[in-house]
Amino acid sequence: MKRLLLALAIALPMYAGDGAAILAKVDAARNPLNSFSVDVALTSTSGSETESSRFRVYGKGSDRSVVEFVAPATEKGKFLLMLRDAMWIYMPATSRPIRISPLQRLMGQASNGDVARTNFAVDYNATAVATEDDQWVLDLAAKDPSIAYARIRLWVDKKSSEPTRADFYVVSGKLIKRAHYAQHAQRVEIEDLLRTGNRTVMQFTNLAAHDNPEKMFTKDSLGKW
Amino acid sequence: MIIKLALRNILRNGRRSAITLTVIVFGAVGLILFGGYKARTFYGLRESTIHGRIGHMQVFKEGYARSQSAKPLDRGLDDVTSIRKEIERDRRVKMTAAQITLMGLVSNGDKSETFIATAVEPAKDHAMNSQRITSGTDLTDSESDAVMVGKGLAESMHVKPGDYLTIMTTTTSGSLNAMDVRVAGIFMTGVKEFDERAVKMPIAGAQLLLQTKKVEKLLVFLNNTDDTAAVHSAIATRMRGIEIKEWSQLAPFYHQVVALYNGIFGFLGIVVFAIVVFSVANTILMSVFERTREIGTLMAMGTTRGRLRAMFVAEGVGIGVIGGILGLAIGALLAMLINRGHVMLPPPPGYTVGYRLEIMMQPPVLITAFLVSFITATISSILPALKASRMKIVDALGHI
Amino acid sequence: MTSNHVIALTGVNKTYPLGRLKVRALTDINLSIGRGDFIALAGPSGSGKTTLLNLIGCIDKPDDGRIIVDDVDVTRIPLHRLASLRRDTLGFIFQTFNLIPVLTAYENIEYPLLLQNLPRRERDARVRRWLREVDIEAQAKQRPDQLSGGQRQRVAIARAMVTEPKLVLADEPTANLDSDTAAHILDLLAEINSRTNTTFVFSTHDPSLIARAERVVRIKDGRIAGQQTADSRQQEVA
Numbered sequence: 109m110k111r112l113l114l115a116l117a118i119a120l121p122m123y124a125g126d127g128a129a130i131l132a133k134v135d136a137a138r139n140p141l142n143s144f145s146v147d148v149a150l151t152s153t154s155g156s157e158t159e160s161s162r163f164r165v166y167g168k169g170s171d172r173s174v175v176e177f178v179a180p181a182t183e184k185g186k187f188l189l190m191l192r193d194a195m196w197i198y199m200p201a202t203s204r205p206i207r208i209s210p211l212q213r214l215m216g217q218a219s220n221g222d223v224a225r226t227n228f229a230v231d232y233n234a235t236a237v238a239t240e241d242d243q244w245v246l247d248l249a250a251k252d253p254s255i256a257y258a259r260i261r262l263w264v265d266k267k268s269s270e271p272t273r274a275d276f277y278v279v280s281g282k283l284i285k286r287a288h289y290a291q292h293a294q295r296v297e298i299e300d301l302l303r304t305g306n307r308t309v310m311q312f313t314n315l316a317a318h319d320n321p322e323k324m325f326t327k328d329s330l331g332k333w
Numbered sequence: 334m335i336i337k338l339a340l341r342n343i344l345r346n347g348r349r350s351a352i353t354l355t356v357i358v359f360g361a362v363g364l365i366l367f368g369g370y371k372a373r374t375f376y377g378l379r380e381s382t383i384h385g386r387i388g389h390m391q392v393f394k395e396g397y398a399r400s401q402s403a404k405p406l407d408r409g410l411d412d413v414t415s416i417r418k419e420i421e422r423d424r425r426v427k428m429t430a431a432q433i434t435l436m437g438l439v440s441n442g443d444k445s446e447t448f449i450a451t452a453v454e455p456a457k458d459h460a461m462n463s464q465r466i467t468s469g470t471d472l473t474d475s476e477s478d479a480v481m482v483g484k485g486l487a488e489s490m491h492v493k494p495g496d497y498l499t500i501m502t503t504t505t506s507g508s509l510n511a512m513d514v515r516v517a518g519i520f521m522t523g524v525k526e527f528d529e530r531a532v533k534m535p536i537a538g539a540q541l542l543l544q545t546k547k548v549e550k551l552l553v554f555l556n557n558t559d560d561t562a563a564v565h566s567a568i569a570t571r572m573r574g575i576e577i578k579e580w581s582q583l584a585p586f587y588h589q590v591v592a593l594y595n596g597i598f599g600f601l602g603i604v605v606f607a608i609v610v611f612s613v614a615n616t617i618l619m620s621v622f623e624r625t626r627e628i629g630t631l632m633a634m635g636t637t638r639g640r641l642r643a644m645f646v647a648e649g650v651g652i653g654v655i656g657g658i659l660g661l662a663i664g665a666l667l668a669m670l671i672n673r674g675h676v677m678l679p680p681p682p683g684y685t686v687g688y689r690l691e692i693m694m695q696p697p698v699l700i701t702a703f704l705v706s707f708i709t710a711t712i713s714s715i716l717p718a719l720k721a722s723r724m725k726i727v728d729a730l731g732h733i
Numbered sequence: 734m735t736s737n738h739v740i741a742l743t744g745v746n747k748t749y750p751l752g753r754l755k756v757r758a759l760t761d762i763n764l765s766i767g768r769g770d771f772i773a774l775a776g777p778s779g780s781g782k783t784t785l786l787n788l789i790g791c792i793d794k795p796d797d798g799r800i801i802v803d804d805v806d807v808t809r810i811p812l813h814r815l816a817s818l819r820r821d822t823l824g825f826i827f828q829t830f831n832l833i834p835v836l837t838a839y840e841n842i843e844y845p846l847l848l849q850n851l852p853r854r855e856r857d858a859r860v861r862r863w864l865r866e867v868d869i870e871a872q873a874k875q876r877p878d879q880l881s882g883g884q885r886q887r888v889a890i891a892r893a894m895v896t897e898p899k900l901v902l903a904d905e906p907t908a909n910l911d912s913d914t915a916a917h918i919l920d921l922l923a924e925i926n927s928r929t930n931t932t933f934v935f936s937t938h939d940p941s942l943i944a945r946a947e948r949v950v951r952i953k954d955g956r957i958a959g960q961q962t963a964d965s966r967q968q969e970v971a
Contacts (some may be wrong), residue, residue, distance in 0.1 A: 252506075253506035255508050258508055271380045282512065284511055338835065467964050630827070634816060634846050634892075635816045635820025636848060730792075
């Protein structure tokens with residue numbers, strides 16, 4: 109009886125409201141800065157083949173970023189603009205940027221980009237909070253039907269409030285991707301569960317505050333500044 | 334009198350007239366056979382395109398064509414049930430079929446490919462008979478997560494009926510969705526590039542995947558293709574909020590084939606025309622030369638130049654009429670024989686199966702063949718007739 | 734102004750090109766021919782008699798001079814505009830008969846009447862009359878290639894006469910006939926001339942035809958060498 113009461117006492121306050129608090133801490137742990145720049149080293153493995161690339165990401169707030177392709181040489185000079193519900197790519201050979209349709213975002217690194225920049229606190233509600241060893245396990249539901257992943261199950265380290273693992277589910281309930289976070293969320297490994305043997309590792313370095321003007325995040329200025 | 338003279342002069346040199354007639358008959362027969370083959374090809378392609386793929390017309394929500402939304406079914410048809418009930422009230426309508434086209438990724442666990450799916454109502458799709466099922470079974474209304482896969486796609490995904498695939502796309506609101514589907518059957522359309530990407534799925538499954546109750550369009554099938562325009566305007570006046578496209582606006586390949594064949598046969602027609610003109614003109618010119626003294630005599634007796642021209646043109650007309658009628662009869666006979674003969678032709682470009690050679694005989698083709706023979710022969714006789722009328726009487730009389 | 738003359742030629746010249754040369758076919762021809770005359774134009778071949786006949790027949794044009802046919806000055810009128818004059822006023826008989834091969838005797842004779850647009854009954858009456866006159870009723874339905882030379886020429890005569898012309902021109906009408914047949918043809922022509930008062934002009938070098946002519950006009954080297962009437966010739970012989 110006492111145990112039950114104790115469990116309830118601990119569990120009840122953990123519901124919803126606390127879920128939001130945890131999420132806020134998770135996002136803060138991943139990226140505390142509002143206007144920032146960060147270097148990304150990406151390694152993509154497909155079966156036995158491996159490809160590496162490097163980017164520089166400029167972000168503002170939770171929903172705007174510009175990705176500059178740095179390496180390999182074939183990709184250098186390209187830019188990607190990621191807004192809340194649109195994505196644009198600019199290639200040096202063309203005169204204007206091309207919009208990437210939601211369908212095209214299913215493929216390649218654009219989909220991983222979606223995963224990496226998921227803003228838990230802004231886009232999701234915590235519908236349940238549970239405990240597993242020394243981690244919170246949160247069930248997240250997308251606030252808006254336009255959000256890429258309808259549901260996420262998130263594992264958070266209780267002490268550091270850093271995420272350790274996230275399972276991404278689509279509307280039908282199917283599990284599509286799994287992310288493993290390490291090194292204080294500086295390393296993210298994403299598994300493609302539809303294609304065995306496909307994984308991507310993103311390493312974030314040199315995260316620093318950077319003054320990014322608002323007009324940088326428009327498609328017309330993409331690649332021009 | 335001119336007719337009597339013309340006919341008797343045609344018969345005068347039987348062999349030469351026979352050769353000329355043969356040339357005209359060849360021309361007429363050629364036009365009938367090629368024209369009939371062309372007509373049959375157009376008809377066959379039209380009907381197979383309509384019945385197998387696009388329907389006689391397609392009904393969309395108003396504004397569909399102009400919409401530039403990146404979200405699928407942003408301009409989709411809602412309230413399909415009442416729309417189709419209204420359309421099916423017209424007795425000329427045979428059936429309606431709802432469809433959605435969508436694209437996405439399909440994965441077998443090891444790799445993924447892009448696919449283009451046509452989501453259909455299984456019973457209606459079955460009636461359309463648009464693909465050849467090479468293994469497995471058709472879709473059924475009861476299983477919303479079974480799909481049919483094009484032969485090329487099945488091969489690249491290494492699947493056979495009974496295996497499972499995962500299809501992934503974005504929903505109408507923009508989020509991702511994925512569904513495990515069972516491969517019910519494998520099909521071939523005959524177009525290789527299409528079969529490498531094609532999926533057919535039940536519309537209920539597509540609506541679940543896209544998270545919507547809408548459909549993209551309603552295909553309307555009629556009992557008779559000739560009713561298309563009439564039914565179009567009937568529907569357009571009765572119903573609001575929709576836009577309609579007729580099959581002709583949705584079949585660019587058909588129009589390309591029509592243009593190509595018309596171009597080829599037009600060119601052949603000109604060649605045939607030129608040959609007939611020269612042949613007939615030559616024959617009548619020879620006749621004019623041989624009758625030089627006769628022409629001189631006629632003019633001496635008071636025959637006017639105009640009347641003389643009319644005499645020779647009448648011969649041209651006579652040969653044209655006889656040749657036209659003969660050509661018509663022989664052409665029709667040959668067409669019937671060919672149709673009975675069940676000759677098989679090789680597959681056209683992009684297709685994998687051959688088809689039967691058939692000559693379609695329609696009044697316009699037959700009338701054209703006759704008219705062309707007739708007009709050609711008449712035109713051919715004009716220059717020789719002019720030459721005859723310009724002869725100098727004294728020289729003509731002195732001619733051997 | 735009517736005159737007794739059916740034909741009047743004054744100062745007529747005619748040349749025609751022969752390769753690069755110009756040949757003088759007729760020089761300074763003055764000739765008048767009256768109604769009912771039975772005239773022979775006589776001369777060796779190349780003398781120009783055929784050319785003269787052609788000019789009278791309005792199937793050729795003179796270079797200078799004047800030609801009046803049936804009170805019509807035809808000198809400057811283009812030949813193709815003279816078609817109706819030829820049709821109504823003239824008749825032609827040729828050395829080579831020149832019948833239309835695909836028509837029967839009846840139809841050959843009928844042809845000029847069709848050009849005149851005569852009604853059927855009238856045409857039939859006239860054709861039958863002339864079939865009788867030239868005595869080939871039995872051959873009415875036959876085509877020229879089934880007829881003898883004499884029979885063909887009879888058809889030609891009937892054809893020339895069926896329009897009741899004022900003038901009949903005949904170029905060597907007996908040249909392709911044997912002497913017996915020729916004689917019969919001449920009798921026929923003379924008989925028609927006296928009965929119908931139709932003017933006949935022949936070009937010929939057949940002596941028996943020349944002998945039968947009322948008037949002979951001698952042509953030599955393109956000029957009129959002399960004219961003789963029948964009486965004066967008879968006197969010569971005597």
